[in-house]
Amino acid sequence: MIKNLTAEQEALLPVYRDKWLDIGLSTEPLNFEKAKAAVCVAYESVGLPKPTKFYTAKSPVDAIRLIKNLNPTMETNKIMSDMAYGCHDANWLGFYQYFRDVVGIKDCEKLNGLIDLAHHCGWLNMYNDTVVFQDRPKHIKFDDQNRLHCEYGPAILYRDGYSVYAWHGVTIPSEWITNKGELTAKIALTWVNTEQRKAACEIIGWATVLRELNAHTIDSDEDPMIGTLLEVDIPDIGEEKFLRVLCGTGREFAIPVPPNMKTALEANAWTYGLEGNLLRDLEVRT
């Protein structure tokens, strides 16, 4: 029984984590020949005869269409629940590859086919004689906190054009990005899903939204670069505070600030991680 990892084994943990993050988020095109060889190993590992029919789909929706063509009685939910493996199983396959390669547990070799498969394709559907491989996305975009996000296009784009639009981790309707001019404060503020509503307000810009909400002024600093602290009652979300401020280029911004802010100076300092008086002191010195 292995009770502890050695220092060398521990040092490899982040290496495997990063390696499997890369595999899970790979945007390399499907490698059909290698995926085919790996899936045959996977079938053999559980004593199943090798499949003989292989198909490729460019995205999950393309796979659903393709499988329905192969078997018109198959329902969408069933097809989706059968989608598995490939790079999407990175989390648990990485766990066993570590035990196989670093700790030397031979039994993990039973997963060789699935581990290899994760390197070469996206989701797949395995049937008794048929396998449908999916391509991986062409791109996946994140914000600086590793949340799905793209301000000017889809956050996830497949090679057939199928896409997912996201704003700081929240899935949003594509037209909010592709046709930003049509997204109004009224649409944003009456949107039922509150996370999407917040995303819509951020896309439009809080300064625009606050003007339409008749925000109440709590404190206004004489310096427009310090700005004005506003309070607003957002439907279904409640009272929120914002600092409306001019930036160095003269553009107006509205930044959400914590509810305990009492003055514009305090709120402005908070955006720099400072206390209010310290910010004023810094301004005087510069």
Add this chain to the structure above:
Amino acid sequence: MKYVSVRDQVRDRVMDQVGTQVSAQVMYQVRDQIREVWAQVGAQVWAQVWDQVRR
């Protein structure tokens, strides 16, 4: 076309065998490191693709 689950047939067996050869502490240590892959890959990206396709 009949669905075959290679994962279900193999994974539980392999997990049992790993469990007889390494302590629970080591399994948790490895799992906790690799869990970040799930947080970024599974919960973040593929769950959103899945939700959108389902709709």
